[in-house]
Amino acid sequence: MPHLPDATDPSPLIHARGLTKRFGSFTAVDAIDFDVAPGESFGFLGPNGAGKTSAMRMIGCVSPVTSGTLRVLGHDPASHGPQIRARLGVVPQQDTLDNELTVRENLVIYGRYFGLSRAECGRRADELLDFAQLAERSGDQVEHMSGGMKRRLTIARSLINEPELMLLDEPTTGLDPQARHLLWDRLYRLKQRGVTLVLTTHYMDEAEQLCDRLVVMDKAKIVAEGSPRSLIERYSTREVTELRFAPGIGETLDGRLEGLAERIEHLPDRILLYADDGEAAAAAVHQRGLQPEAVLVRRSSLEDVFLRLTGRSLAD
Amino acid sequence: MASLAHPRTTFGRVFEHRFRQYRRTFRASLFSSFLLPVLFLTAMGLGLGAYVDDGTSEALGGVPYLVFLAPGLLAATAMQSAAFEATFPIMGGLVWNRTFHAMFATPISGRDVALGNLAWITVRLTLITTVFTIMIVLFGAASSPLISLAIPAAVLTGLAFAAPIAAFSATQRTVEKFNAVFRFGITPLFLFSGTFYPVDQLPLLLQPIAWLTPLYHGVALTRALSLGTITEQPILALVHLAVLLTFVGVGTVLAVRNISRRLVRG
Ligand SMILES: Nc1ncnc2c1ncn2[C@@H]1O[C@H](COP(=O)(O)OP(=O)(O)OP(=O)(O)O)[C@@H](O)[C@H]1O
Ligand SMILES: [Mg+2]
Secondary structure (H helix, E strand, O other): OOOOOOOOOOOOOEEEEEEEEEEOOEEEEEEEEEEEOOOOEEEEEOOOOOOHHHHHHHHOOOOOOOEEEEEEOOEOHHHHHHHHHOOEEEEOOOOOOOOOOEHHHHHHHHHHHOOOOHHHHHHHHHHHHHHOOOHHHOOOEHHHOOHHHHHHHHHHHHOOOOOOEEEEEOOOOOOOHHHHHHHHHHHHHHHHOOOEEEEEEOOHHHHHHHOOEEEEEEOOEEEEEEOHHHHHHHHOOOEEEEEEOOOOOHHHHOOOOOOOOOEEEEOOOOEEEEEOOHHHHHHHHHHOOOOOOEEEEEEOOHHHHHHHHHOOOOOO | OOOOOOHHHOHHHHHHHHHHHHHOOHHHHHHHHHHHHHHHHHHHHHHHHHHHOOOOOHHHOOOOHHHHHHHHHHHHHHHHHHHHHOOHHHHHHHHHOOHHHHHHOOOOOHHHHHHHHHHHHHHHHHHHHHHHHHHHHHOOOOOOOOHHHHHHHHHHHHHHHHHHHHHHHOOOOOOHHHHHHHHHHHHHHHHHOOOOOOHHHOOOOOHHHHHHOHHHHHHHHHHHHHHOHHHHOHHHHHHHHHHHHHHHHHHHHHHHHHHHHHHHHO
């Protein structure tokens, strides 16, 4: 169910009903409904090919809507594409930096696309270089930078027009943990400043860190919607007990785990017991005389929500 | 809210980007635009010309070979530079660096991307042909002050290739077919479109094919200006001009369409 803003809510920055994208006979986005309110951080969580990028490109007004309603910043992308794009900050999934130019030149030239004066572009570029912690690399050619730096530059670049709405398509995919945390920190600061963020990810920790509210997408459809916490409450138990058995043992357990948890998931490499008290479930496993090689009790995550909703694991 | 530039001038921002890229390689590029005409005019014009001029040069309109050749080379060089500028940089912006997609995420439209690139190619060609024309004059190979008009004629010749080739490049995902464009398009045209000898020296069968190509008309127009013979056949010159303009016009429409489609597809 889409979140319906009540009467006191300001009008949504994005409003989508029955939003659909087809490529020929293939449906990449299948009649999805959602709203994004000002100041909110909104996420699309889903595996490869779920349709996240296709949805983001429609919101970014670069890919025409096949059918359904889409309003971005109150306007129709079909008739007001350039005007809407003037107020967006876009971080595409694939980097689109100019490798031949320097870090600073990339920022300045991007500002020029928005019709800003050269002086203004320069001023904002310097500010953004500080924000992205790239000031020391200002004069370096982009080609020689690491993936994390390029991503930070792309985010800095998307801020040059002081956007009201940011669209981030997998902002941290392919980065090492340190680079991801640095990026999360920068995005968190933007969120604190009241910038509305819409992001896609297939990392549940990223979604949990950054999103106030998210939709889980699978096979072109939205399968659930809510805050990370509410989704976990609704679709999972408080805790999860992960059991790993020696190879071959897992298949012989038929029925022996019955009744130990609210729900049991058999994955190729482990068995998940969904119970509010994970330790109690682990103890019960031992009482039944089972001897798993490893036992891990953890809190439920969005990964578990996804598994519950789709029967598949989110991780690649 | 960011101010919106006037839609008719937004392609200038794309032009500005191309110019910034060019500044990095400016020196090397300027050097080669001087070097190339010097090499060609010396080797072909003076070297080969010494043999050609020994015989009868009636077929060449009674002028020394160097004088005949120079404007042809000017137009052919414009074609070659245009073909290069309309292939690899377009592929770069759409596929390699994806910088055109970055532009398209802003108020810049697909039309702006196409027109900004063609505007940039026009300036590049103007630079190259101006340098070439100066060298022609220094070699004493210009026989009319109308040679100055050979510059726009050669630029137009280049654009007659750049626009349709840019439209083609926008449909490609790899450079594979670019080799074919050069091998089966640009190089044969260079050899058979009247650059080195009048087209009526070709077998009768090939002559109508030459007439269909923009380089034939570009060479003829550029040569008529350089030799000053344009006043003898003004109607023919207008035909050449019309053919070139048609190629530029149709090519530009296709380039705008194909580049826009490609940006939408992602
Ligand atoms: N331009 C296109 N033409 C045809 N099919 C497309 C096009 N773009 C995307 N698709 C298809 O639509 C489906 C959804 O793709 P999309 O890129 O939106 O998924 P995604 O959720 O962003 O995946 P990922 O996590 O891999 O980025 C895929 O099956 C993809 O092959
Ligand atoms: Mg994607």
